[in-house]
Amino acid sequence: MPALDLIFIISFAVSGLAVVLLIAAKKFGEKQKKPFFLLSIISRGDIRVRAIYHKVVHLYSEGKEKTSFLFHKQIPIHSRNSFNKLLVYLGEKREQYANNMRDSRLLKKSDGISEFFKNISDIEKGNGEIHDVCEDGSQDDKKEVR
Helix, strand or coil: CHHHHHHHHHHHHHHHHHHHHHHHHHHHHHHHCCCCHHHHHHHHHHHHHHHHHHHHHHHHHHHHHHHHHHHHHHHHHHHHHHHHHHHHHHHHHHHHHHHHHHCCCCCCCCCCCCHHHHHHHHHHHCCCCCCCCCCCCCCCCCCCCC
C-alpha cells in the first residue's frame, strides 16, 4: 500500500503546482495587459472541447431519434409484413399438400373396398364357422380341484 500512497501524494502535488502556475500566469497576464500564452492555449482547447461536445450531443440526439423510430415504427411494420407473407406461404403450401393428398394412391383404392372389408366378406362366406381345434385342453375334460 505504500506505493498507492506515493501515487496519491504525487498527483496531489502536481495538481497543486498546476493551480499555482495558472494563478501566476493570470497575474502576469494582467500586469502586461495581454493574455499569457498558457492561458490562450487553455482557452483554445476549451473552445475545441466545447465544439466536440456539441457535435457529440447532436450525434447522440439524432441516433436516439433514429433508433426510437426503428424500434417503434420500422421493426413492427417489417415483422408484421414478414408474418403475413409467412401465413400466405403456409396457406399455399397447405392447399398444395391437401390437393396432393386427395390425389394420392393411399386414399384412392382401385377396387373401391379396403382390405379390412375384404377380409370380413371372406369370413362371412364361411358362415362364420370356426374349424380350429384346441389341443391344449377342452371344456369337456373333467379336472378336480385339489
